Amino acid sequence: MAVLTAFRESTLWRRRRTRRWIVQSWFGFGVALVLLYVASRATRLQLGLDFMGDRAGFAIGHQWLTDYTGSESRFNAYAVGVFNTVRLVLAGLALATLLGIVAGVARLSKNWLVSRLATAYVEIFRNTPLLIQIIFWYTAVLLQLPNLERGVEVLDVVFLSNRALAVPWAYPEGAFVAWLGALVIAAAASWLAHRWRVATEERTGRPANPNTTALAVFLGIAVVGFVAAGTPLRPELPERGVAGAGIQTISGGMQVTPEFSALLLALVIYTGAFIAEIVRGSIQALPRGQTEAAMAVGLGGYERMTLVILPQALRIMIPPLTNQYLNLTKNSSLAVAIAYPDLVFVGRTIQNNAGYAVPVFLAIMATYLVMSFLISAIMNWLNRRVPLGGR
Amino acid sequence: MTQQRAFRVAVLTIAAIGLVVMACTSDEKESAAGNTLQAVLDRGKVRCGVNDAVPGFGFLKPDGTFAGFDIDFCKAVAAAVFGDANKVEYVKLTAAARFEALASGQIDVLIRNTTWTASRDADLKADFAIVTFYDGQGMMVRADSGINKLEDMRNATVCVLQGTTTELNLDDRFRAGNIAYKPLTFETNETLEQAFTQKRCDGWTSDKSQLAARRSAFPASAGGPVALKILAETFSKEPLGPVTRDNDSDWHNVVNWVAIGVITADELGVTSKNLEQMKSNPPSPDVARLLGVPFKGGQVSNFGLGIGADFMQKVLAQVGNYDEVYQRNVTPIGLAREGTLNASWRKGGLIYAPPMR
Numbered sequence: 130m131a132v133l134t135a136f137r138e139s140t141l142w143r144r145r146r147t148r149r150w151i152v153q154s155w156f157g158f159g160v161a162l163v164l165l166y167v168a169s170r171a172t173r174l175q176l177g178l179d180f181m182g183d184r185a186g187f188a189i190g191h192q193w194l195t196d197y198t199g200s201e202s203r204f205n206a207y208a209v210g211v212f213n214t215v216r217l218v219l220a221g222l223a224l225a226t227l228l229g230i231v232a233g234v235a236r237l238s239k240n241w242l243v244s245r246l247a248t249a250y251v252e253i254f255r256n257t258p259l260l261i262q263i264i265f266w267y268t269a270v271l272l273q274l275p276n277l278e279r280g281v282e283v284l285d286v287v288f289l290s291n292r293a294l295a296v297p298w299a300y301p302e303g304a305f306v307a308w309l310g311a312l313v314i315a316a317a318a319s320w321l322a323h324r325w326r327v328a329t330e331e332r333t334g335r336p337a338n339p340n341t342t343a344l345a346v347f348l349g350i351a352v353v354g355f356v357a358a359g360t361p362l363r364p365e366l367p368e369r370g371v372a373g374a375g376i377q378t379i380s381g382g383m384q385v386t387p388e389f390s391a392l393l394l395a396l397v398i399y400t401g402a403f404i405a406e407i408v409r410g411s412i413q414a415l416p417r418g419q420t421e422a423a424m425a426v427g428l429g430g431y432e433r434m435t436l437v438i439l440p441q442a443l444r445i446m447i448p449p450l451t452n453q454y455l456n457l458t459k460n461s462s463l464a465v466a467i468a469y470p471d472l473v474f475v476g477r478t479i480q481n482n483a484g485y486a487v488p489v490f491l492a493i494m495a496t497y498l499v500m501s502f503l504i505s506a507i508m509n510w511l512n513r514r515v516p517l518g519g520r
Numbered sequence: 521m522t523q524q525r526a527f528r529v530a531v532l533t534i535a536a537i538g539l540v541v542m543a544c545t546s547d548e549k550e551s552a553a554g555n556t557l558q559a560v561l562d563r564g565k566v567r568c569g570v571n572d573a574v575p576g577f578g579f580l581k582p583d584g585t586f587a588g589f590d591i592d593f594c595k596a597v598a599a600a601v602f603g604d605a606n607k608v609e610y611v612k613l614t615a616a617a618r619f620e621a622l623a624s625g626q627i628d629v630l631i632r633n634t635t636w637t638a639s640r641d642a643d644l645k646a647d648f649a650i651v652t653f654y655d656g657q658g659m660m661v662r663a664d665s666g667i668n669k670l671e672d673m674r675n676a677t678v679c680v681l682q683g684t685t686t687e688l689n690l691d692d693r694f695r696a697g698n699i700a701y702k703p704l705t706f707e708t709n710e711t712l713e714q715a716f717t718q719k720r721c722d723g724w725t726s727d728k729s730q731l732a733a734r735r736s737a738f739p740a741s742a743g744g745p746v747a748l749k750i751l752a753e754t755f756s757k758e759p760l761g762p763v764t765r766d767n768d769s770d771w772h773n774v775v776n777w778v779a780i781g782v783i784t785a786d787e788l789g790v791t792s793k794n795l796e797q798m799k800s801n802p803p804s805p806d807v808a809r810l811l812g813v814p815f816k817g818g819q820v821s822n823f824g825l826g827i828g829a830d831f832m833q834k835v836l837a838q839v840g841n842y843d844e845v846y847q848r849n850v851t852p853i854g855l856a857r858e859g860t861l862n863a864s865w866r867k868g869g870l871i872y873a874p875p876m877r
Contacts, residue, residue, distance in 0.1 A: 186691055188702075190703045190705065199691035268711065276718065276719035277719065291718055291719070374667045374673075380675075388704075465682075468711065468712075477683060481683030482683070484619075484639075
């Protein structure tokens, strides 16, 4: 007891530095143990990716712009999975942002019905699990659409059934890449034209229509380039047919499968609810003086929002928005639940056929990491670009 | 004061991490030593990886209990090891997750309509016991569809389960026949059935046993079993059986010979009903060896499996022989045993037990 008291009171022990040192070395020791354990497990695992070059052997039903078949390599199968995730995520990000802004602004509306509807939307979809929503949209809504035989036709060009929403689409052919180059040139030219007209406006003090000019320049070059490249887009109409022993088919055009649609709907509606809250919060974070000043100069509701409030709210919005974008990207892996072959789905199939659980999961994680880093990088760049005016 | 608290928290955290690391390490020792039999005996329960969605084979009934052909083999193992067929912890697994569950030690034995293939045996580090059911892949379509053979299925959409040999066989068969098709690959049978019922796909491919099971339970609201037909062609070999981890011989032997014992009992005509009579008065040395009883006052033979010589008595009393297991589970879903590969070898089938001696 005496020893313990002496130890407690010894100045060395009571010194801050000593204690910090002890705590930190214990912590370091703990971390080292964990790392050692992980390393010892990892060294016994096979981490090569050679098996990815072998024949995949399984087909993938959901493909767009790719024509993978089962006799290609597992790597190609995985690439199709990655592309399926990317197109889902890109469409999801765009639509969720749009929905979020509309719902966020609507929540602040003075119209009782509009603001209550927006509140109901946010609260319902923010507070139920995403997986349940995905399965709901798939099994309770989209699979319940009429089947192919009884599908809905609109003007003989759009077909809606639980096989697909088939719409006309234009597919690239021939000198499509050259035309894309022309589009880049058109964009650059229109940007220059815009600058030139703005400069003229400032010099002369008379309106010089910068936006109209820029649009005209862009369209002009794009159309001329399109013709010059030999119309490198081939329009395609969806077509119904009967194959084999009376099997109804729908082919051509662009076919949006119910699996893709269900995922997109669920991701957009779920993430949109969170974005709506971010938009609402960002707008409310602006000083009231901004709205009052905008009203004082006689701006109407729409202009007040688009010219004064939203541009300023944007810079508060971007960091939390980035989080939601990353969430949407990662949540897309729930595709497994409803037969949409995203990268996790294809990765797991490969892993089940070939073994090698650890390399496959590392590859899946690395792919998500790259996508998340890209989104973060773009959003951070945007964050720096948004002008920081005084509040 | 706050610093002291921080210090304590830090020390506790480190201790916790240390404990976790130690726990992981000791856990690993158990599985790395490759002695699942001892682990099972210590635990007092067999952890059996099963299916919960295939009537007749592995099915979770509304009352919360499991039933089926595969389930009965789990019970047989438990009866052999503990003398109590109920000492089983069922772990329901998806097709995609089952080998991970086995390799990680989450389950002791996988009895979940799993096909024995070379790559699974070697690459996935699994050991396959004797084949308990000879299955083959087939195709189920709607009875009113006009499809009578696979060649009729050009441009069809086919529903299939993810991560199965089924998926690979499907591609092989359709590619070989030059039949264009679109797979729609699901993770669970429930979602698949909903999609199929709603005519999202034209065909449903799986092992014929599973198709028969699903067909027998097809909801009356969607037309009942008569609304579906299974095409005649069988386009794969699917030998199904129990699976254990590689390098785990003691445990593998127990699982394997319990299954063989169930088949042997069928060959020798020992059932749960005549067990008592066979035990007290075995008609042949074979029966005596199977039941671990002396034949005309001789020695009791023990195979050295480490679970007692009379293990088959408990299995037969509580579960029954192969034919009883088959008739109880598989016949009701519309797959008769006679005349199929699953008949005894004495009756032209493939069910054949190596000698128990």
